[in-house]
Structures are given as C-alpha cells and as structure tokens.
Amino acid sequence: MNVNSQNFTSMRKPKTFNNPERFVEGWYWVMPSQNLRIGEVKPVTILGRKLVVYRGQDKRVVICDAYCPHMGAHLAEGRIEGNELRCFFHHWKFDNQGICVEIPCLDEPLPIKLKTWPTNEGYGMIWIWTGETPQQPLPFIPDLQQQQFDITFGFHFVKNCHPNVVLINAIDAQHFNTVHKLPLEVIFDKEEYNHNVIIFTNITDIRRGHSFTKLIRSLFKHPINYSICYWYGSTGIVSLGPDFLGLHMMFALRLLESGKTEGQTIFMLKKRSHLFGRLFNQLIFWVTKLVGEHFIQDDEKVFRTIRFDLKTPIKADQAIMQFINHIEQQKPLLWSTWNLARREVEPQATQNQWRDDLTND
Ligand code: FES
Ligand SMILES: [Fe+2]
Numbered sequence: 001m002n003v004n005s006q007n008f009t010s011m012r013k014p015k016t017f018n019n020p021e022r023f024v025e026g027w028y029w030v031m032p033s034q035n036l037r038i039g040e041v042k043p044v045t046i047l048g049r050k051l052v053v054y055r056g057q058d059k060r061v062v063i064c065d066a067y068c069p070h071m072g073a074h075l076a077e078g079r080i081e082g083n084e085l086r087c088f089f090h091h092w093k094f095d096n097q098g099i100c101v102e103i104p105c106l107d108e109p110l111p112i113k114l115k116t117w118p119t120n121e122g123y124g125m126i127w128i129w130t131g132e133t134p135q136q137p138l139p140f141i142p143d144l145q146q147q148q149f150d151i152t153f154g155f156h157f158v159k160n161c162h163p164n165v166v167l168i169n170a171i172d173a174q175h176f177n178t179v180h181k182l183p184l185e186v187i188f189d190k191e192e193y194n195h196n197v198i199i200f201t202n203i204t205d206i207r208r209g210h211s212f213t214k215l216i217r218s219l220f221k222h223p224i225n226y227s228i229c230y231w232y233g234s235t236g237i238v239s240l241g242p243d244f245l246g247l248h249m250m251f252a253l254r255l256l257e258s259g260k261t262e263g264q265t266i267f268m269l270k271k272r273s274h275l276f277g278r279l280f281n282q283l284i285f286w287v288t289k290l291v292g293e294h295f296i297q298d299d300e301k302v303f304r305t306i307r308f309d310l311k312t313p314i315k316a317d318q319a320i321m322q323f324i325n326h327i328e329q330q331k332p333l334l335w336s337t338w339n340l341a342r343r344e345v346e347p348q349a350t351q352n353q354w355r356d357d358l359t360n361d
Pocket of ligand 2: 169170175179180295298299
C-alpha cells in the first residue's frame with residue numbers, strides 16, 4: 001500500500017497524545033481497595049501529585065493533598081480519628097471534606113481547607129477523579145454496565161513509554177501479524193460513545209481463512225468479536241465476545257515521570273453461580289493470565305525501545321489516528337499540578353484534527 005502524500009503532509013503534531021507533561025482529566029486507579037484498611041492513611045503519588053489516601057470508620061475512602069495547610073507536614077504521618085485526619089505535627093484536624101475542624105491551641109478552628117479529591121471504589125480498586133466534579137462514572141463497558149463480574153488482578157507493570165502508546169497496541173492491526181504472529185486480518189470500526197470514550201470493534205471475522213483459526217472456528221460457532229473501549233486514553237477494556245466466555249480485560253494505566261507508564265490489568269468474567277461456575281471462572285482467569293503473559297512478552301521490546309512518532313501513517317494505522325484525534329479533543333491537564341493545560345489557538349478549527357481518513361492506493 002502507498003501512503004497518500006497529500007494527507008501525510010497535512011498532519012500536525014498532537015499536543016496531548018504521548019505528551020509526558022499532559023494527561024486527560026478523568027478517573028485514574030490509585031491502589032487496590034484491600035491495601036487500605038479502616039483507620040489507615042498512606043502516601044501516594046498519582047500523575048506527579050503528592051496525595052494521601054485514608055479510610056475512615058465509615059469505610060469511605062478520602063484522598064487529599066499530602067501537605068498540611070498549616071506548615072506543610074506530610075499528612076500520611078498523621079492519624080485517623082473517626083472519619084477525620086489529624087496532622088501529627090501540631091495536631092490540627094481536618095474532616096473528610098478537608099475542612100479544618102480543630103486547632104488545639106485555639107478556641108475556634110480557622111476557616112481553611114485541605115484540598116480533597118473525588119474518589120470511588122470499583123473493580124477491587126480505589127480511583128481518583130483528577131478534577132473538581134466527576135463528569136463520568138468509573139470506566140465501564142457500555143453494553144454491560146449492569147452486568148455482575150467476578151474480578152481478579154492480572155499484572156502490575158511499568159513500561160518505558162507513554163500510556164497512550166501502550167494502549168494503541170490493542171488497535172495496531174499490523175503488529176498482530178508481525179509481533180504476535182497471529183494470522184488475523186483485523187479492521188476496526190470506531191464509535192465515539194461520548195466525549196471521553198471511544199470503542200473500536202473489529203469488523204472482520206477473526207475465525208476466517210487460516211488453519212490456526214480453524215481451531216477457533218470449531219470451538220465457537222459465531223463470529224468472535226474483538227473490541228476495545230478506551231476511557232481518557234488511559235484505561236482500555238478489551239472484550240472478546242459476544243459468546244467468548246464473557247471475558248474482559250481492563251488495562252488501567254497512568255502516566256509516571258519522564259513519560260513512563262504504570263499499569264495494572266484487571267480481568268473480569270461474567271459472574272457464574274454455584275461451585276462449578278466459580279471453579280470454571282478461576283480456571284479461565286488462570287488461562288487468561290498465561291496467555292496474557294505471552295502477549296506481554298511479545299510486546300516487551302516495543303515498549304522498552306519505542307520513540308513514538310507516526311511520521312508515515314498508512315491505511316492500516318487509521319484506528320491509531322482516530323484514537324489520537326479522540327484524545328486531542330479531551331480536557332488536557334498538566335502532570336504534577338493538575339492545572340488545565342493551555343490550549344493553543346488554532347487558525348482553523350479543522351487544523352486541530354489529524355487527518356484520519358487516509359486512503360491508500
Ligand atoms: S503542620 Fe500540620 S498542624 Fe502544623
Ligand atoms: Fe501487542
């Protein structure tokens with residue numbers, strides 16, 4: 001296939017995609033829920049910002065900035081009293097909204113507030129919303145929002161490239177053949193579900209045409225549907241369905257310093273009742289981890305050495321370009337401060353958009 005040179009020259013460098021200083025406002029994973037017991041407070045650094053996370057007696061998780069608004073002591077050294085956090089240094093106390101409720105040497109507390117952030121728990125994880133008010137629920141699969149899942153954690157990993165670049169692996173059609181040696185022809189259809197969510201679904205039957213896929217075809221009578229649902233360009237949920245066991249794999253990623261990635265995979269299976277169903281799910285989780293490990297090994301070299309720069313896109317890269325455009329349209333925040341990143345004024349609105357309608361001869 002040839003590159004259409006006219007489209008190639010009209011492309012602009014993305015401003016948010018693969019930018020080590022930027023991320024999209026959204027929900028990001030913090031730590032497994034089970035790692036934070038009632039009455040515990042812990043330090044965390046998320047997207048460059050120092051925070052503390054604690055669980056009060058009411059079991060609710062609170063996340064606030066790490067440094068005390070009095071003199072800057074680190075609040076993870078403090079202690080939890082009921083649902084409130086007391087700084088260890090001069091014993092000022094803050095409630096779960098961050099409001100100062102006690103200063104021991106004064107009759108009345110001062111009207112000051114410790115910055116708190118919206119939190120939620122789901123998929124066995126604590127999550128944080130990186131803005132004032134959540135604009136979305138936690139990441140979910142649109143058609144399956146009501147479904148009950150069994151959950152298990154897969155891999156926790158660090159990669160030497162940006163989360164956006166890690167996630168496009170799942171829609172990089174060419175590399176299924178070249179890196180993973182899968183004899184599949186994968187062409188994606190995209191659906192922008194909302195401002196923060198884009199879904200790519202293969203429109204080719206991946207059971208078709210090769211001896212490898214004959215085995216799959218004999219096991220599954222309906223076309224196997226591969227799709228990935230991206231939230232904020234940082235969390236992706238891969239689904240194999242509709243009749244493929246009800247298995248989904250969430251890749252929850254966040255940006256580390258120098259444009260690296262910290263990630264956690266979370267496997268989800270349609271809940272099955274009775275002992276046999278539960279054992280069956282455990283078996284599928286086990287197999288999924290084995291297969292997942294294999295795929296991760298294959299991609300290891302890519303993530304360790306790539307300097308992403310899509311200089312020469314072809315038709316087979318179309319889904320990647322659509323993903324880049326989708327990220328460019330979301331609310332960009334700056335790493336570490338979480339302030340709004342400046343949006344450069346474009347001479348023409350359309351120039352903000354990468355051409356993703358490549359046609360190849
Ligand atoms: S620094 Fe926290 S109370 Fe003084
Ligand atoms: Fe891959």
